[in-house]
Amino acid sequence: MGALDTLLDHPALWRGRSATPAPDAPVWPSGHAELDRALGGGWPRGQLVELLGAPFGSGETRLLVPMLTACGQDDYWIAVIAPPATPWLPGWQTLGIPPERVLLIRTEHDRDTLWAGEQCLRDPAFGVLLAWLRRPVETALLRRLRLAASESRACAVLYRPPDAAAQPSPAHQRLRWQAAAAGLELHCLKGAGHWARSGQPLWIPEAPEA
Amino acid sequence: MGQPARPARAATPPEPARQQLSLLPAAPALAPTPRPPEARPASSARVPREHWMAIELPHLALEALARAEPDPERLQRPLLVVESGAIPRVHAANRAARRAGARPGMALGDALAVLDTPELVEHDPDALRTQLEMLAGVLLRFSDHVHPEPEVHRILVEVGRSRRLFGGLEALRQQAQDTLAGLGFHPRIGLGRSPAAARLLAHLRNPAIAEDPETLRRLLTPVPLEALPLAATTREGLRAVGLRQLGDLLRLSRPELARRHGPELLDLLDRLLARRAETLPRFTPPPVLDLSLRLEHEIHATTALAFPLKRLLRQAEAQLRGLNRSLQGMTLELTHREARTRLTLERGQPGMRADEWLPLWQTRLERETLPEAVIGLRLRASRLLDPPDRGDSLLAGDPASTPPADQLPAVLARLRARLGEPAVTRLVNRRTPRPEEAQGSRHDLAVTPAPVAPTPGQRTVGAALWLQGPDPATPPDQPQWLGRLEDGWWDHGQDARRDYARALDRQGRRLWLYRCLRSGQWYRQGYWG
Numbered sequence: 001m002g003a004l005d006t007l008l009d010h011p012a013l014w015r016g017r018s019a020t021p022a023p024d025a026p027v028w029p030s031g032h033a034e035l036d037r038a039l040g041g042g043w044p045r046g047q048l049v050e051l052l053g054a055p056f057g058s059g060e061t062r063l064l065v066p067m068l069t070a071c072g073q074d075d076y077w078i079a080v081i082a083p084p085a086t087p088w089l090p091g092w093q094t095l096g097i098p099p100e101r102v103l104l105i106r107t108e109h110d111r112d113t114l115w116a117g118e119q120c121l122r123d124p125a126f127g128v129l130l131a132w133l134r135r136p137v138e139t140a141l142l143r144r145l146r147l148a149a150s151e152s153r154a155c156a157v158l159y160r161p162p163d164a165a166a167q168p169s170p171a172h173q174r175l176r177w178q179a180a181a182a183g184l185e186l187h188c189l190k191g192a193g194h195w196a197r198s199g200q201p202l203w204i205p206e207a208p209e210a
Numbered sequence: 211m212g213q214p215a216r217p218a219r220a221a222t223p224p225e226p227a228r229q230q231l232s233l234l235p236a237a238p239a240l241a242p243t244p245r246p247p248e249a250r251p252a253s254s255a256r257v258p259r260e261h262w263m264a265i266e267l268p269h270l271a272l273e274a275l276a277r278a279e280p281d282p283e284r285l286q287r288p289l290l291v292v293e294s295g296a297i298p299r300v301h302a303a304n305r306a307a308r309r310a311g312a313r314p315g316m317a318l319g320d321a322l323a324v325l326d327t328p329e330l331v332e333h334d335p336d337a338l339r340t341q342l343e344m345l346a347g348v349l350l351r352f353s354d355h356v357h358p359e360p361e362v363h364r365i366l367v368e369v370g371r372s373r374r375l376f377g378g379l380e381a382l383r384q385q386a387q388d389t390l391a392g393l394g395f396h397p398r399i400g401l402g403r404s405p406a407a408a409r410l411l412a413h414l415r416n417p418a419i420a421e422d423p424e425t426l427r428r429l430l431t432p433v434p435l436e437a438l439p440l441a442a443t444t445r446e447g448l449r450a451v452g453l454r455q456l457g458d459l460l461r462l463s464r465p466e467l468a469r470r471h472g473p474e475l476l477d478l479l480d481r482l483l484a485r486r487a488e489t490l491p492r493f494t495p496p497p498v499l500d501l502s503l504r505l506e507h508e509i510h511a512t513t514a515l516a517f518p519l520k521r522l523l524r525q526a527e528a529q530l531r532g533l534n535r536s537l538q539g540m541t542l543e544l545t546h547r548e549a550r551t552r553l554t555l556e557r558g559q560p561g562m563r564a565d566e567w568l569p570l571w572q573t574r575l576e577r578e579t580l581p582e583a584v585i586g587l588r589l590r591a592s593r594l595l596d597p598p599d600r601g602d603s604l605l606a607g608d609p610a611s612t613p614p615a616d617q618l619p620a621v622l623a624r625l626r627a628r629l630g631e632p633a634v635t636r637l638v639n640r641r642t643p644r645p646e647e648a649q650g651s652r653h654d655l656a657v658t659p660a661p662v663a664p665t666p667g668q669r670t671v672g673a674a675l676w677l678q679g680p681d682p683a684t685p686p687d688q689p690q691w692l693g694r695l696e697d698g699w700w701d702h703g704q705d706a707r708r709d710y711a712r713a714l715d716r717q718g719r720r721l722w723l724y725r726c727l728r729s730g731q732w733y734r735q736g737y738w739g
Contacts, residue, residue, distance in 0.1 A: 058739060085677060091672065104635050112628075123621035125618075126621075180718075
């Protein structure tokens, strides 16, 4: 397996269907060099990314702070849909995220969450979408969200409970996160690059300023 | 509710590009048919002279009714608009009623004798006046000088200065006709060099356009004297001396006419031939939008509201175009027998197009259950804005462009329409020390809040990401201290002294905690991560 990966990553080898995203595909920086490399440059814009894991509050939002900062400073809006808690915006602001660019949307059902997400993705004003799902959802709804994401310039991040990993998903990338010592461990369940094939977890240390 | 097919020209405003084109001398290439004389360069080079368009609305009462009527079948049955009084009279009768022999002006008793159980609707002159003024506001897009004459259901528009912009008088008449038809009105339009001539030609349904005094004179010569707005005695006197046509009058000597039939007759002739100017006051529309529609049938389901609402929104669009204003939010009042339901809708960007507002309202109304049947609609907007630049909509469609910094995402209106207004908010910093009270939801999205830096107190409690609680918590093992918050020390018993910390719990959560210095109890304030 390792030998094949070395071969596939060889620059002289050209593959008809590029496994890694094109180098100029728009991304938001992840703030972490290794993660940037694993994701193919950063958090992909125009893609739907699922983050599976529990419990809420283990650092899975802090993981995205560099992306949110970059997005807000480029004057894009951030949609926060159905989060389990209220964003503490003075904290976000201290980290460099402009609070007036954060739109908070509360919903009662996952169906509404996905609908609102799709609407936001169809609006060019949004750069990042964060949405939380509580229960398993129909694949058809996720497919709509994926379609909306791929036609947008936003990075759509969908937080789902860990048991959703058993359910197939049309998302472009699926990462499972787990709290680890002083950081977060990320497993790639689905993706286009080397990382997904390797099956190796990536350890992201907590940002030093935090 | 789908959009019923409508004529392509209905209610759509003249495209700016077309207006521009028609200003160019190359315009005849677009329309190879011979142009009416007024389009000749020789005449257009002249100083624009007053020219009036008289718009008569003979069926105003019936058309105003039809606008509110979702069921076209009902209009096929005989219907009478009745003027109440000592003897109730027929004010207007629809085609079915007229076919059966009912005529406007007839006593109601006579009309009922020839009709089999017609629908009766009460005549409401005030509503018609409002209706006519609304239409006058709409016609402001053709000229700045508009004069409604509510008693006779007529509107006069001075078009001498705007005719070139709209591609000639003939094209202008067509556009006025289409605009009104799009709103459900079918006017008779007459054009003349004086208001009086325009009124007369509209009344006679004569489409001719007279550019110079000689043509006008020739045009008016065969007009029967009965058509002139004269006092009955004058008319009788003229008939007694054997005068039948307007031409007969014009041949007679003026002093003689004045002596025999009074100066009013001469005055009328002079006004008809534009020899004497007639000053008409200018109509200024109210600077707010307030349109109402009375429903003849009660509506019980929100979906059925779409039809009358579409009418209102079209009307609003036409009026806003006339005013050259736009709007960002509006209020819809549903009138019930006893109460009223008030709904508001706010959009991210200003706009006046009915096609954009209608789906938003439909989504909004889907959430609503009607407490009672609806008998009327009222659409209001007190804040009218300058219209947006036309370029905006082009840019918004291009995802590659960076979003305009000061504009709200257009999607907000749709989100709010479905999820409800409180569900879509921005949080603003109230700058109070206690985190659980420091953030307020801001629903008025139209105004961007001034950026507020976190207070020093808010900085000391740390850059946590999520707020929750506070809920009592078990003391953490290894708290990492953040800072101390002191608040309310002036308010006895309400003081809060807290030491903030963050800590990792056994499940791996990064908690945001504080210890109350008074009780020593730990509380969870939210999550760090």
